[in-house]
Amino acid sequence: MINGIQYHVERYGSGFPLVLLHGFTGAASTWKPFCPVWGQHSELVLLDLIGHGETESPGDMKRYDIKQATNDLKVLLDQFGIEKVDLLGYSMGGRIAIAFASLYPGRVRKLVLESTTPGLKTPEERQARIIQDEKLAVKMEEEGIEKFIDFWQSIPLFQSQQNLPEKVREQIRSQRLKNDPVGLANSLRGMGTGKQPSWWDALVNFDFDTLLITGELDDKFCEIAADMAAKLPKSTNLTINGCGHAIHVEEQQKFGTIVSEFLLNT
């Protein structure tokens, strides 16, 4: 139980702690294919983020606030007696990783950010995104999770995933459908990209090694990564050719190797 919420957490392997944060509609199972290799060099901590997977989906959207979600992670690490971690976040998980690194910089050794953003820079952009995410939340509530996931998996951001084997696409869809629609709707409302603060000004203080990974076909997040790299004191910015938003899915082997090499490079 963390701050009154029952979190689903899994731990594997041994070595320096590596916390893995999935994306919106994802779950800890996102990272299962990497456990055999990463577990050889890291103590892996996989969690279902609030409103996702087997973690509770509280009805109050305020409970999903990104600062609260990062405090949940801090309390979880405190309960495990883990002082410092390597932190890997994909998309929404990357937004939470940036928030955690901004609020608890002393708890981070290395940071891996896959296809993510520190937030929107202006109040006008944030307000417009809040309205957009509210429409998505209403769509979820009015049409149900199956229709929402049909829509979600078809947005342009995931176009390149159409080239994946049917079995892989079905696995991703099946996992997305296991989520609680209340949790997903409230994630959009409580910790959506527009709802969170901008952490852009915090990046200059990230004094730990940061690896940015984006897919060549994902123009929007490649541009965001380049802007982040310009602010980060110790960053490596990798763009993976022929890949879209979810490099860990589309180039699983390459992604696994890149992350291992980054974490093992002292």
Ligand SMILES: C=C(O[C@H]1C=C[C@H](C(=O)CCC(=O)O)[C@@H](C(=O)O)[C@@H]1O)C(=O)O
């Ligand atoms: C579509 C945009 O934003 C969404 C895109 C990715 C984020 C995510 O976690 C997707 C994970 C997945 O489905 O594989 C999501 C988030 O950060 O919450 C964003 O809402 C966009 O153009 O910004």
